[in-house]
Amino acid sequence: MSDFHMVVCVKAVPGSTEVKMDPKTNTIVRDGKQAVINPFDASALECALALKDDFIGFGMDVRVTVVSMGIPATESLLRDCIARGADDALLLTDRAFAGADTLATTYALKCGIEALDEDFDLLICGKMAVDGDTAQIGPELAGAFEIPCVTDVSCVQSAGFTTCGSLALVHGCDAGEETVYLEMPCAMTTAKEIGQLRMPSIAGIRAAEEADVRVVNAADVNADPARCGLAGSPTQIVRSFVPDRDQTCEAVDGTASEQAAKLAKIIEGMA
């Protein structure tokens, strides 16, 4: 057992903006080609690794576990996370998980995290995925585990952790930014500003090749099939489409008063 266990949730997303959609289910086709770690999740992992560096400096034994739900090819991305400094990884992969909305994804991730051999102290997710843009998984997971959650964290200060057992988190809010102090266990979602994911070293790549990435299916983690994948997703995507961009631009010239009059006419016409 470690002194401090962090779980980081990562998602494989398409490496390009050209996303293929399944015409029947209206969900994104994930064939693993040129998949990358969701950029926000990459920041979440960097946050965990930076904290790990800090805590090791405090003399603590720290563990970072990366968890993902995805197709079997996602295993290579998890090995990449280990090459960069994570200690181990769990991949939830099963056809039963396919087509999951955020509720079903949260359920699967919760089952996976509960199946780990150690409870977590800190759960870190990227604030959103660039393919889905929901920003729901982190807060939903926190809800599922009934722990506090801070979203959109841009800075973590660990200096006071050994004395008061809490982390100072700077996060975005309606008023701008605020600093909150959280005791463990807790969850947070990270903004990209928190840090760029470090590159792996040759030693890390060697270690990742030999590392044990635990690959599990729904049954392995005692997940109820009725709560997984499409079956467990109340969200129904009726249609996906690229919005038509039919706006036109009209230049308004003349003197200031002439421009104001023309503008007023345009606005009247919009009513």
Add this chain to the structure above:
Amino acid sequence: MLSELRKQLSKKVLPTAGWDQASLEAYEEFQEVPEQFFPTDPTETSACLGGMAACNASGARSYAYGPMRPHITGLHVALADGDLLELQRGEAFAQGRHLSLVTAAGRTLELDLPGYTMPKTKNASGYFVADDMDAIDLFIGACGTIGVITELEIALQAAPAVVWGVSCFFDSEDKAVPFTDSVRPVLSHAAAIEYFDAGALDILRRQREQSTAFASLPALDKDAKVCVYVELDCDDEAQTTQELYHLGWVLELAGGSDDATWVARTEVDRECQRFFRHAVPESVNMLIDERRRTDPTITKLGSDMSVPNARLADVIALYRRTLAESGLESAAWGHIGNNHLHVNILPRDAQDYRRGGELFAQWASEVTAMGGAVSAEHGVGKIKAGFLETMYGHEAMVESARLKLQLDPAGQLGRGNLFSEKLLDELVQKGGA
């Protein structure tokens, strides 16, 4: 422009309006072949292809792919009198050191090539001349002194399937230089071997702290004093991994650590490394711009010399000894795989600037004695034209100037490049070529 070429190649979509049938058929063929790339990669992506041909530009990947020259298959060159030369690689060759060329107007030019022997190292100093050479090579790297390139044809090649960048950090230059010597024969797929010395890394550390524009540079470990960057261009991931492990093995033998490395395997990481590498010259330019506010007479002084493989340690020892003696501030980076570093002297005032110039002249003599070149990729241009005489001697300068005057009798093209205007004017007054 290079950046435009890269953009179009990556999309495989080229503007075809006005193309003839043969070009359109070639375009269709291009669409079917694997991804193509143009390997010459000078740091400045706004470089124009014509300019790159005129100075025989290089870049980091020249270690594997050579400079611009071998990738140029055709040139159209406008001569000083308005006549045109249309050159295709493999069609016109010198007989020994004599070259006969027929212009578009049907005129035959009988050219005597200079008799000097080029060094067996990366070299962009003066005219490319060799026995029985291909005529096209004379005009590549001629710095616009014998004709104006109006059209050029370049050969693309299949892009490597896997490209990984590896930054290896050392706590001392004394480990990085032997590492370079050792790793060259071990790696079969190294496209680039680059170097950043302690001065260059210190500048990056400062920039990262002080400038928001550089805040996203990856943080350097405090023990990282110097860096050797190796780019691996391979056929598949298994091959790349094998090369990476060979690299790690040599690294350990050289006293480095495979832990003190950055391996860029994803586009995001490669972009991060590109930013890191390109931030060095950019930061130095900014530093000099700042200093020019107080003394506008100073400029950056950047060396461009290369030596044969066996003299890498010697030339670096020369740089270190003379820089320490002079007390000048410096930062060095560049193509250590080709024994070709850009040692940049960062003058604080006019006196530093003058002393830096003197030091470069000293290096030009010593590098020549090592069998090296005074300019490996930039061309000597105007500022370093004097070094060409140091390298080849006065007689070679006269022969080169005579060659120029055979093609440009009034000495109008690229005046001041390669030769002093005084030498050209004297020859013109004596009757030219």
